[in-house]
Amino acid sequence: IQMTQSPSTLSASVGDRVIITCRASHSISGWLAWYQKKPGKAPKLLIYKASTLESGVPSRFSGSESGTEFTLTINSLQPDDFATYYCQQYNSFTVTFGGGTKVEIK
Amino acid sequence: QLQLQESGSGLVMPSQTLSLTCSVSGDSITTGEYSWSWIRQPPGKALEWIGYISQRGSTYYNPPLKSRVTMSIDTSKNHFSLNLTSVTAADTAVYFCARGHRGLHPSYYFDYWGHGTLVTVSS
Numbered sequence: 001i002q003m004t005q006s007p008s009t010l011s012a013s014v015g016d017r018v019i020i021t022c023r024a025s026h027s028i029s030g031w032l033a034w035y036q037k038k039p040g041k042a043p044k045l046l047i048y049k050a051s052t053l054e055s056g057v058p059s060r061f062s063g064s065e066s067g068t069e070f071t072l073t074i075n076s077l078q079p080d081d082f083a084t085y086y087c088q089q090y091n092s093f094t095v096t097f098g099g100g101t102k103v104e105i106k
Numbered sequence: 107q108l109q110l111q112e113s114g115s116g117l118v119m120p121s122q123t124l125s126l127t128c129s130v131s132g133d134s135i136t137t138g139e140y141s142w143s144w145i146r147q148p149p150g151k152a153l154e155w156i157g158y159i160s161q162r163g164s165t166y167y168n169p170p171l172k173s174r175v176t177m178s179i180d181t182s183k184n185h186f187s188l189n190l191t192s193v194t195a196a197d198t199a200v201y202f203c204a205r206g207h208r209g210l211h212p213s214y215y216f217d218y219w220g221h222g223t224l225v226t227v228s229s
Contacts, residue, residue, distance in 0.1 A: 033215035042202065042219035043153070054217070086153055090213035093166055097153040 001026050001089050005098035011106040018074040020101045022087035030065050031091040034072045038083045108132040110203050110220035118227050124190040128203030128220060135184045136161045141206035141214050142179065142186045146199040158206055158214065159186055193227045200224050
C-alpha cells in the first residue's frame with residue numbers, strides 16, 4: 001500500500017492553521033498514524049486510528065479521514081511545531097510511511 | 107518511562123554485514139503484547155520499515171529486504187538486534203528501533219522510538 005503525502009513542503013507562520021494530507025493507494029480502513037520528526041530526534045507519535053490523539057499530545061493537533069484520504073490539522077501553529085510530519089498505514093503487516101511534509105517558517 | 111537506545115557499527119564496508127542492537131530500559135521487553143521494530147531513514151528520504159520481532163522471537167520482514175535481514179531478541183538482556191547482510195551505499199541511513207503497539211488493530215504503529223544511529227556504508 002503506497003502512502004502519498006502532500007504538500008511535500010509547507011511554509012506557515014506562528015498562529016496559522018496547517019493541513020497536511022495523506023492518501024492511501026488502497027483502503028486502509030482508518031488504520032493510520034501520524035508522527036512528528038525533528039532533525040536529530042526520535043519520531044513522536046501524534047495520532048493513531050486516524051483521529052485518536054496520543055496521550056500528552058496537544059489538542060491543537062487533530063486527524064480526520066474521508067475514504068482513502070486522511071488529514072492532519074494543526075490549529076494555531078506553535079514554534080515547537082516546525083518539523084516534518086509523516087503518515088503511516090498499519091492496515092497490513094507490511095506497514096508503509098508517507099514521504100513526509102516539512103512545515104517551515106514563513 | 108520506556109527508553110530505547112540504538113548501538114552498533116557506524117561505518118560498514120560495502121558487501122559486509124550491518125549489525126545494530128537496541129537496548130530497552132524502563133520496562134521489560136516481555137511486558138505486554140508489543141513488537142520490536144527497526145525502521146530506517148536514508149539521508150533526505152522518507153522512513154522505511156525494516157521488520158518486526160515479537161518477544162517470543164517471531165519475525166516479519168519488509169519483503170524488499172527480507173533476503174538480507176535477520177532480527178533476534180535477547181529477553182535476558184532486554185535488547186533486540188538487527189543484521190543486514192551484503193550492504194551497499196543504498197543502505198546508508200539513520201536506523202531507528204521502535205516499539206510496535208497493536209492491541210486490537212490489524213498491525214502496528216510505533217509509540218516509542220530510539221533517537222536513531224547513523225550507519226554509513228563506505229569503503
